[in-house]
Amino acid sequence: MTGTEIASAHRRKRPRPVRLAPADLLGLGLLGIRTRQVRAALSALGISIGIATLIVVTGIPASSQRALMAELSALGTDMLRAQPIPDQDPPVLLPEESPAMARRIGPVTSVRVVANTHAGVHRSDRVDPGDFSGISVLATRPGLLKAVNGRLRSGRFLGSSTERLPTVVLGSVAASRLGIPQVTGNQQIFVGGHWFTVIGILRQTPLSPDLDRAVFVDWQTARDTLKFDGHPTVIYVKARESQVEAVRDVLPATVGYASWHDWPPVVPAAAVLSGVGGAVVIGVVAGVYPSVRAARLTPTEALATV
Numbered sequence: 001m002t003g004t005e006i007a008s009a010h011r012r013k014r015p016r017p018v019r020l021a022p023a024d025l026l027g028l029g030l031l032g033i034r035t036r037q038v039r040a041a042l043s044a045l046g047i048s049i050g051i052a053t054l055i056v057v058t059g060i061p062a063s064s065q066r067a068l069m070a071e072l073s074a075l076g077t078d079m080l081r082a083q084p085i086p087d088q089d090p091p092v093l094l095p096e097e098s099p100a101m102a103r104r105i106g107p108v109t110s111v112r113v114v115a116n117t118h119a120g121v122h123r124s125d126r127v128d129p130g131d132f133s134g135i136s137v138l139a140t141r142p143g144l145l146k147a148v149n150g151r152l153r154s155g156r157f158l159g160s161s162t163e164r165l166p167t168v169v170l171g172s173v174a175a176s177r178l179g180i181p182q183v184t185g186n187q188q189i190f191v192g193g194h195w196f197t198v199i200g201i202l203r204q205t206p207l208s209p210d211l212d213r214a215v216f217v218d219w220q221t222a223r224d225t226l227k228f229d230g231h232p233t234v235i236y237v238k239a240r241e242s243q244v245e246a247v248r249d250v251l252p253a254t255v256g257y258a259s260w261h262d263w264p265p266v267v268p269a270a271a272v273l274s275g276v277g278g279a280v281v282i283g284v285v286a287g288v289y290p291s292v293r294a295a296r297l298t299p300t301e302a303l304a305t306v
Helices: 003-013 022-035 037-075 098-103 172-178 209-213 219-225 241-254 269-295 299-304
Strands: 079-084 108-116 136-140 152-155 167-170 188-191 194-202 214-218 234-239
Touching: 079 241, 098 108, 098 234, 136 209, 136 219, 167 172, 172 194, 172 209, 188 214, 209 214, 214 219, 234 241
Parallel strands: 136 214, 167 194
Antiparallel strands: 079 234, 108 136, 108 234, 152 194, 167 214, 188 194
């Protein structure tokens, strides 16, 4: 045979590749699982643990961030609180025009006030008049809840329909001390020598704990019934978040009229900022520490802790 014939015969004997059908490929792939079931189960378990670890490591910080942002939003990072220095002799009074002057500040979006009427509050007219139970009676107007991020637990808040009527809303602590867990429509309390009907109870307000120990009365009702003098005690100012610092700088001067009369208003914005900083630190620590600890675990150690 010539060289050409030998090469041609050799090519004819070379095996041709065979393509497996999809069903054959599936059967071949499942062969290892059928014959080595324990090994396949452990491999699947290891992959599942790896995926779960990844989800946990990425999910915890995301959850912490969302919780942190919700907490910061509840604290009211866009709010400032202005009030005179307490326990001054003679007492320091904010002028009645203070809220209107604060509203003239450009970035301010909302202004709400409360005022201490210095009235006594009791569960009934048969209680010792000297027992004030540590509860303050605050005059206010509709819209206060939105300004302080407050929420109702029961009933409703003061509004236009209750203006000049003897109705009150209780803070969470005040309601507990007065023995009124929820509004039923027929509870009354004795305020400043007059009967008032309870129409609402607030949830706890983390931003302003002093409001939890208060009984809220309509502003005009307080002037007519409780002989309230009309001077605000605390001014709650909400501003665009990007302009809070600027508003803080001009707010004392704007309530500018009090300073002219040597009335030193206090804006404790440092307390709000420190609270925000503390919440950020706690959120970071709560998210990073579990993540680092989980990342250091091997699959075997993770299984051992289950």
